[in-house]
Amino acid sequence: MMIDWKKGLTTSFIAALTVPLAGAYTVSAEEADLSVEAESALLIDFETSQVLYNQNAEDQRGIASMTKMLVEYILFEEIEAGNLNWDDEVTISDYAHAISQNYALSNVPLQQGGTYTVQELYEALAIYSANGATIALAEEMEGSEAEFVDRMRDLVESWGVEEYQLYNTTGLNNSFLEGNHYPGSDEDAENIMSAKGIATVSQQLISDYPEVLETSSIPTKTFREGTSDAINMLNWNWMLEGMTHERMDVDGLKTGTTSFAGATFTGTAESEGRRLVSVVMGAGDGFTNRGQRFEETSKLFDYGFGAFEYATIIEAEMDMDEEYNIAVRNGVEEEVSLVTTESIAFYLPEGSDIADYSYTFVPNEEVVNQNGEVEAPISVGENLGQLVVENTEDLEFLDGEAPDSVNVAAAQSIERANVFTVFSTWLREFFNGVRDRF
Structure with missing residues (x-):
C-alpha cells in the first residue's frame, strides 16, 4: 500500500507515519536499585x-x-x-x-x-x-x-x-x-x-x-x-x-x-x-x-x-513495510520500497516493557516533494529519509546525545520513464492544476 503523503504534511514537511516499536527505556541512578557510597x-x-x-x-x-x-x-x-x-x-x-x-x-x-x-x-x-x-x-x-x-x-x-x-x-x-x-x-x-x-x-x-x-x-x-x-x-x-x-x-x-x-x-x-x-x-x-x-x-x-539486556531498536538493512513505499514520479515503477542503512540499539534493564516506543519516518525534503513523490531516476542506496526513534530523551550517553535516528534508503534502482510518459505526466498535472483553480 502506498501512503497518501498529502495527508498530515506540515509546512516544513516533517511528515509522518508513527509505528509502535521495541524501543528505548530510561535508565537513571534514581531508578536503579543501586546505592554507591561515593560523592x-x-x-x-x-x-x-x-x-x-x-x-x-x-x-x-x-x-x-x-x-x-x-x-x-x-x-x-x-x-x-x-x-x-x-x-x-x-x-x-x-x-x-x-x-x-x-x-x-x-x-x-x-x-x-x-x-x-x-x-x-x-x-x-x-x-x-x-x-x-x-x-x-x-x-x-x-x-x-x-x-x-x-x-x-x-x-x-x-x-x-x-x-x-x-x-x-x-x-x-x-x-x-x-x-x-x-x-x-x-x-x-x-x-x-x-x-x-x-x-x-x-x-x-x-x-x-x-x-x-x-x-x-x-x-x-x-x-x-x-x-x-x-x-x-x-x-x-x-x-x-x-x-x-x-x-x-x-x-x-x-x-x-x-x-x-x-x-x-x-x-x-x-x-x-x-x-x-x-x-x-x-x-x-x-x-x-x-x-x-x-x-x-x-x-x-x-x-x-x-542488570541489562542489549536491545536492537532498529536493525540495519531492515526492509520496511509496503506502507512506507514512496510514490515515484516519472519512473518506470510507480513506487520505491525502503530499507534502513544502519541500526540503533540500547542497553535496557532486564525485563523492560519496550512495546510502547515508536519511530517516525521523516522524508528527505531535498528529494521528496510536497506531494510525497520522488523524481526518477532513483539509485539503490539513495537517501530518502530517516527513521527517528521517539521517547529517547532520558537516555544518557557520555557525549550527551542518544543516537535516535537512522538513514532510510531506496531498496532498488528505478529508471526514468520514456519521454512520452514523462510528457503525459506533465500534461496531466498541468490540466489538473488549471482545474483546481476553478
Whole structure:
C-alpha cells in the first residue's frame, strides 16, 4: 500500500507515519536499585558510550592521580608519531629528582642526573603511580611540566571536556611541588574534573591505545630489578588478580588519592567481549577505608554486567513495510520500497516493557516533494529519509546525545520513464492544476 503523503504534511514537511516499536527505556541512578557510597559515580558501556549509572557525575571534584591518564595518552601519541621510543634515555632533572625522594608520596627513587628509559618511567607511572617518574616524562616530551599541562588542557578540550582545572601532571596538591607551580596557580591548587570528564579521558585512552591495559593490569613488578635502584611496585588497583579485592574481569585503570579528592578510581572490566568503564570519586578518604572505592566499583560492574539486556531498536538493512513505499514520479515503477542503512540499539534493564516506543519516518525534503513523490531516476542506496526513534530523551550517553535516528534508503534502482510518459505526466498535472483553480 502506498501512503497518501498529502495527508498530515506540515509546512516544513516533517511528515509522518508513527509505528509502535521495541524501543528505548530510561535508565537513571534514581531508578536503579543501586546505592554507591561515593560523592560521584559513573558507569558507561565502553563501545556505545551509554551511561548505565549516574550519581552526581557532572560535579567538579578532585581527580588526584587519575590525572596521569592524560600523561599516558600523550606519551602514546609521541611514541606513535616517532618522536619518542620506549628505549630512549631520559635524564632526571632536579625537580623530578626532588619529588621522587618524597616517600610520603607514591614514588620510585630517581637519581639526580641519572638516566632511565621511557619504558621504565612509564611502568613506574602506570603500575605504581610514581610522581617523580611522571614529571620526568612530561619534561622529556615538552621541556617543562607547565608546557605539558598546556598540552593536557588542549587535549581535553579537543574531546569536548570544557569544565576542568589542570595545574600539574601528577594530580598532587601544588603544596607538594616545592614551588614548581603552573604560572598563576594558587599554592594549594589541585586538578579538578567531573566523573564524566574523567570517563571521557579513559575512554579515549583505551579506544586509541588499548595497549595501556597490558601495563595497567600488572599487579606487581620490580623497578630496575637487579640494580641498586630496585624497588617492588605494587599496583594501587587492588581489583587486579591476586590483590585483596580481585576480580578476574578487571584490567585497569587508574587510582588516585589526595586529602582534597579523597579516594578516586577509574576502573575497567571486560566480560564476554563487553567492556565497562567506571569512575568513583570521593569514595571515602582513602585512609580509613582504603578498599571502599574498589567495593563500590565492584557493585557498579555487577550492575552493569548483570542488570541489562542489549536491545536492537532498529536493525540495519531492515526492509520496511509496503506502507512506507514512496510514490515515484516519472519512473518506470510507480513506487520505491525502503530499507534502513544502519541500526540503533540500547542497553535496557532486564525485563523492560519496550512495546510502547515508536519511530517516525521523516522524508528527505531535498528529494521528496510536497506531494510525497520522488523524481526518477532513483539509485539503490539513495537517501530518502530517516527513521527517528521517539521517547529517547532520558537516555544518557557520555557525549550527551542518544543516537535516535537512522538513514532510510531506496531498496532498488528505478529508471526514468520514456519521454512520452514523462510528457503525459506533465500534461496531466498541468490540466489538473488549471482545474483546481476553478
